[in-house]
Amino acid sequence: MEEDTGALPRKEDFSQWYNEVLWRAEIMDVRYPVKGLYVWYPHGFAIRKRVYGILRGLMDRDHAETLFPLLIPETEFMKEAAHIKGFEDEVYWVTHGGRNELDVPLALRPTSETAIYPMYSLWIRSHTDLPLKLYQIVNTFRYETKHTRPLIRLREITSFKEAHTVHATREEAAVQVETALGLYREFYDRLRVPVIISRRPDWDKFPGADYTMAVDTVMPDGKMLQIGTAHMLGDHFSRTYDITFEDANGERRYAYQTCYGISERSIAATISVHGDDRGLVLPPEVAPIAIVIVPIIVGKRREEVLSAAATVEKDLRNAGFTVKLDDRDMRPGAKYYHWEMRGVPLRVEIGPRDIDANTVVAVTRLGRKITLDRRGVVEGVISVLAEFGEELSQTARQAMADRIAVTDTLEETAEAVKRGVAVVHWCGSKECAEKIEAATDASILGSDIRSDLITVSAGPCIACGGNGTSTLVARTY
Amino acid sequence: MEEDTGALPRKEDFSQWYNEVLWRAEIMDVRYPVKGLYVWYPHGFAIRKRVYGILRGLMDRDHAETLFPLLIPETEFMKEAAHIKGFEDEVYWVTHGGRNELDVPLALRPTSETAIYPMYSLWIRSHTDLPLKLYQIVNTFRYETKHTRPLIRLREITSFKEAHTVHATREEAAVQVETALGLYREFYDRLRVPVIISRRPDWDKFPGADYTMAVDTVMPDGKMLQIGTAHMLGDHFSRTYDITFEDANGERRYAYQTCYGISERSIAATISVHGDDRGLVLPPEVAPIAIVIVPIIVGKRREEVLSAAATVEKDLRNAGFTVKLDDRDMRPGAKYYHWEMRGVPLRVEIGPRDIDANTVVAVTRLGRKITLDRRGVVEGVISVLAEFGEELSQTARQAMADRIAVTDTLEETAEAVKRGVAVVHWCGSKECAEKIEAATDASILGSDIRSDLITVSAGPCIACGGNGTSTLVARTY
Known part of the structure; x- marks a missing residue:
């Protein structure tokens, strides 16, 4: 909607680079008129859709998706003393409906324990109801007084995936925390983002948890970004919200719980870890466009080149790739700039010489150039993209090791x-x-x-x- | 999580039937402790996922998905006089962050014109930026003082799909309204829900619109349910929010706009139009489980029957169906009740006599019974489900015609x-x-x-x- 112009700040000036790449690559618009709230551009949202598609796929293996209300009555919210203490300075309160003052103020969920657990108390009756593993992907809110930053520190977290599980024993709950960490590791493997997992010190654990495990990555400025957490809740919340079950011997017992979450910081990490001085570098699995085809048009062989490019486009699309044929009337260099900024993993160039040689030239977003046989273009691209993904993983891992x-x-x-x-x-x-x-x-x-x-x-x-x-x-x- | 017991009220007692079917078929739990807010059970959410998958597919043909903030500053919200007048009694206001009173109260979006259009004003510069067609699927809020009802009249509309388009001329915008109605008609065709489209009287149009087209269906109690709207906004909002573009002659002009929406009422309609005295009846495209296989186990041929059922399950799953093999140790009749309540379109029964005859028995949720050849079970099921879908459409259409x-x-x-x-x-x-x-x-x-x-x-x-x-x-x- 707006043309990007001028050079991107160098990535070593990370903070500037980050702010600029977000709008030049059309991820987020920061001009929304409330501090800490941002707008997803369609390109950013398309990345989000893919990233959360991966996350959903992992969760759906043995969790069920659900959806609870945003608004939590003050009466429920206030029940859990340790929990509310952790959030009391950060909660937004709805106090009016129309021109009426509400009898009970409503909190915008900063996280959903106090919305979900009263329902768990109704749902769970017997040991045969356990384990219960639900998740939801929702917007949550924090009244941040610190410096806000798109995707990283927000007043509206637009994309919070939170899972809440219930178990018969403390041991099972502890195992679930490890299972969750395994899922998160797999998730970040798919994003090619290296992580370090550790157990937070007691004073930094989730309010109301026995302990908190955290997933962090190292950002280009050397600071750590927390990009996932898994909390062992013990029977702390189940005692507050009366989540009990009848065990096999007919005795009523308190349940044990865990919860674990991931937010759009996962996207901030993907952008920050892989990006370079020319813009985004997207792993193939999350790129809205995996391949851009740029016809190299020279005078009189124009139609021939466009037709060859269209054939390659069709072959790649039929093979399941998301492909864009950029046949706009502009210099190839300007097209390269445009798609590199947006992180497209692979560019395929095709010109008269390629037609004569029955080849195409593939250039990865990391600059690796490979000549592919025209007839084997699909197999060639599959292999180049797989190597590109592997290279992203290795490069990111090395960069983290160095820090x-x-x-x-x-x-x-x-x-x-x-x-x-x-x-x-x-x-x-x-x-x-x-x-x-x-x-x-x-x-x-x-x-x-x-x-x-x-x-x-x-x-x-x-x-x-x-x-x-x-x-x-x-x-x- | 809880066993359903007892009989469902008859559908002719529609209001009671509706309330009961929602929890017995595990769609919504109404026990959340705030009026007008409900919890999606996993089964309900799985239906939602499929219904909104269809809607997304239709929108993605030529709209881009995006996401704007929930919170709208009072200053922006109040700019559009006609609009605010339509909503002022229904808006929830956030007035506090932590223990601080906010300088500017924030509205929970009742709809997003006043959040989106200030950004459109920044994004749109030239006629080459037009048409612009974006949509989002979000939670929106209305402080309803009337009687609330799950999926129908809510304080949190959890699943509002709203599209907002911008055009160079009034004529193009008017055409877009018709295009939107066409998409909505196609959407409801897929849900097998018959609709009537009409133009609302002036006093009932969307606040700030030139005119409003509405999509309605007739509910089982004869009342009309509005399940979609498309609004011609003219240049009303573009003048308020200064959405202008430079035309081909270099002249600056106001843009013309439309917006159109669909909510989870689409799911209320699907449930209400098709359901019967035994529970939900789901169209195949939206059923989380398309086929349930019930082995009819008779004493000594137990293993043989289970093995044959597992083979049929595998064949159907490989053909792309979502299949559930119900091998629980309970009477077939209790299983039939369970899956009929949840609306599963097709039940496949297999017992010793079927094995001997090399057949299976398929029973649609509308009670049609067909014996299928074991070797041709996939083709048979495809054809039975297609006919079932068609029968749903015809039955629903006839029911509407009769009213x-x-x-x-x-x-x-x-x-x-x-x-x-x-x-x-x-x-x-x-x-x-x-x-x-x-x-x-x-x-x-x-x-x-x-x-x-x-x-x-x-x-x-x-x-x-x-x-x-x-x-x-x-x-x-």
Whole structure:
């Protein structure tokens, strides 16, 4: 709707790059007249649709999709003391309907425990109702007073996938947390985004949880972005909302619960991890257009080139690819710029010389150029795109590895967090955490680290010298 | 999660039937603790997913999907005087974030004109940007003071598909209204729901529109349910929100707009039109399970029957059907009851005698019983389901035809609207409309009727005797 002009800031100026790429690649428009609320452009929404299609596919394996109301009555919301304490400064309240003041103010869900669990209390009667695994993809709201940023820190999270499960035993619930982390790992594998999983310190867990496991990735500026969480709720909420079941012996017992969520930060991570100085770089699975065909038109062989390009388009489309034939009347270079900005994984060029040689030229968004045989174009493209996806994974993984440093002192750690994640030994005490955080201007993210890039060990706490275990320290979003 | 027990009220007691079928067939749970807000059960949500998949497919032909914020600042909302006047008693207002009062109250969108059009004003520059056709599927809110009802009259409309288009000329916009009506007709054809399209009287048009076309269906109690609307907005909103474009001659001009919407009333209509005394009857395209296989197990041939049922299940699943093999240890009759309640279009029974005869028995949800050859079971099922769909359309169409009466007097009309729709001649005046409405206890729905069940003509107004044209009169939801 608007032409992009001029150069994109370099990706090393990450914050500027991020803001610019969002509108130049038509992901989000930030000009909506309320702070922290943004508009999805059709191209951004098409990416969202694919990303959430992958997520839905994973959840649908053994969760059922459902939908609960946005509005939560204050009376239900206030029941769970620890929970409300975690959210009380962040909740939007509806107080009026038309010109009337409401009897009971309604909260816009910041997350749905207090909307869903009263219903679970009605639905669950017997051990045969368990496990129950439901999820929904909804808009949620946080009255953010910090600096807001599209896809990352929002007042309306437009795309929150939240799952809520109920189990007969604490052990089963704990296993479900691990299952959820496995699903999330698989999800980010599909997005080619490397992640580190860890257990958040107690003071940073979800309000009302026994413990919180988090999925983080390292952003290009070295800060960590939390892109998924899984919470062990124990029987905390089931006691508040009276979620009980009759076990096989006829005894009534409280259930155990978990919940886990992913938001559009998954898209922020995909954009940020893979993008480059020329714009987006999209993994094939999430690109609304996988392949753009650019006919290289030279004077008198125009019709012949367009016809050959149309044939290639048809072949690729029939093979199931989303293809765009860009036959606009403009220079090929301007077309390259346009589609590179939007992250299209593969460009196929076809000109008179290719026709003569019975070939096409395929150029990946990472700049790899391959000449393909015309007759084998579908097989060629399948293989090039598979390699491209693999290259994205490897490049991203290497970039993350380069930003992880194992450090032994507060000074080393303070240096390391300037460009990425430090892995330190920490004794687990709040006192030492505060010392480490003050000395490094960064946060303790968590222990119980799961990442094949990090070797976990025991060692002396960098603050007090007592027994410690490997812990992540980083600046965060 | 809960067992349904006891008999469903008869469908002729429609209101009771509707309420009961919603929970017995696990569509909506009405026990959420806020009036007018309901919870989608997984089965209901699976139907929603299919219905909206059809709608999305139709829109995606030449609209792009997008997503705008839920919260609209009072300042934007108040700009459009006619529009706000239509909604001021129905808007929910967010006034607090955390413990702070907001500077500008935020409306929960009742519909998104005032959220979208300020952005259109930024996006549209030139005639080459037109036509612009976007849509979104979102939750919208109305502070309903009338009696609320699941899927029909809601405080949170969870599934509002709203399209917003922009055009260079009034004529193009008018054509788009017709195109939208064509898409909606196609949508309801797929749901096997017969519709009548008409032009609403001026006092009943969308606030801010030049005119409103509506899509209605006749419910089992004879009342009309509005299940879609398309509005010609003219240049009304474009003048308020400054949506202009430079035409081919370099002149700046106001654009012309339309908008059109469909809500989960589409699902209420599908359930209500097709359902019967035994529960839901779902068209194959929207049924989460198209076929249930019930093995008829007789003593010693148990394994043989289960194995044959599993083979049929595999064949049907490979052919692309969603199939459920119900091998629970309970009486076949109880299984029939269970799946009939949930509207499964086809039941396939297989027992020892079928194995011996190399057949299976297929029973449609409308009770038609067909013996199919085991080897040709896929072809057989395809054909039976196609006929079943056709039968649903024909039955629904006949039921609607039976409820339409052409009447010539106020008395006849008052009688006719007790059981359905009256088609009368009306002069178009507000005065006569009021007379007709008072005498019939029903509403003037509209003229310019499009329905192949209704022959439109000119004739004397039933209120004043002046020149009139065919007009719908009915009780409405």
